[in-house]
Amino acid sequence: MNDTKRFFTDCILTWNRLHNSRTMPWKGEKNPYRIWLSEIILQQTRVEQGWPYYERFIGAYPTVDKLAQAPEEEVFRLWQGLGYYARCKNMLAAARMISSTHKNQFPKTYEEIAALKGVGAYTAAAIASFAFNLPHAVLDGNVYRVLARYFGIDTPIDSTAGKKLFTALANEVLPKDQAGAYNQAIMDFGAVVCKPQLPLCSSCLLAPRCEAFQKGLTDLVPVKSKKLKIKKRYFHYLLLEQKGRVFIRKRTGKDIWQNLHEFFLLETSAPATDAALQQSAGFQSLLGHLDYKIVDSTAEIKQQLTHQTIYARFIRLQVPLAFNAPDGYQLVTEKQLQELAFPKIIVDYLQR
């Protein structure tokens, strides 16, 4: 390891020792189950957002076998509002695997940890180093940023070449004998000092030898190559009500909100009024020949997702007893709604 790299590692450890005051409930935790749970919750999620979920999950499922035995709907309901719901599904699968295959003993090797559903390179390194002090460098958004700036690397972090380059570099500057403490330190450093916007360069120990700071490029690295395009979608939720109950279904397929529930959905390619909607083929085939009554309908409610903007309307209809459940839909009571997981936009509607 050359001098530039040695200086980097020393600074991160020094900063951690002298200036790091960031505290979180899972920090310093040695229980691999708790570490794993926190890491799953924190994937692409800010600490402040994940924190209360972590507390609730640990409260509800203090051990991995409790989680493994929990009903899926109950776990999804607890995850409701956190987003990226595949994490929840994979988390349950992993818990069940640990409970069965590993007999409730959390796996202790990097390979076994990485084999768990929902555990990728970052999460495996985090668990391996935090719980077992194994020498694997974490590579998350913080680490990419700190490394890219200090070493002045403009290779896109979301390219294959970039991942390979940064992985090698991260493991090079990792002090193998204190992997856990160092991994925690560099992420804290990225979150507190080397922030995405307005980094605290004037008080940064690395600044004298930071490539980006010396060249005034902190706002230009790290580089991301992919730019996302956002599409607009128009959802019309029909609350088909029958004797105080309503039809819902669980979302399946490849679309958003997998495994969450929803009301009967009609989607249009552009905004549509109640009148226009009632003329549509979807509506007609559902209710055209029946004596229904629209009780209430809302204006568009907007929900911004990463890749899409959802404009949803909610239309309450009383449908006659002659109306049969559409395929895949079930009739539930208000009370049952409280125990199932819904997308935020539906949760917001239901709360009003």
Place this chain on the structure above:
DNA sequence: AACGCGGGGAC
């Protein structure tokens, strides 16, 4: 290699 997946906070 590229894409899709939530929700929210900072600016």
Place this chain on the structure above:
DNA sequence: GTCCCAGCGTT
């Protein structure tokens, strides 16, 4: 609006 968050699995 834009960026990005303790990323991952699928195609």
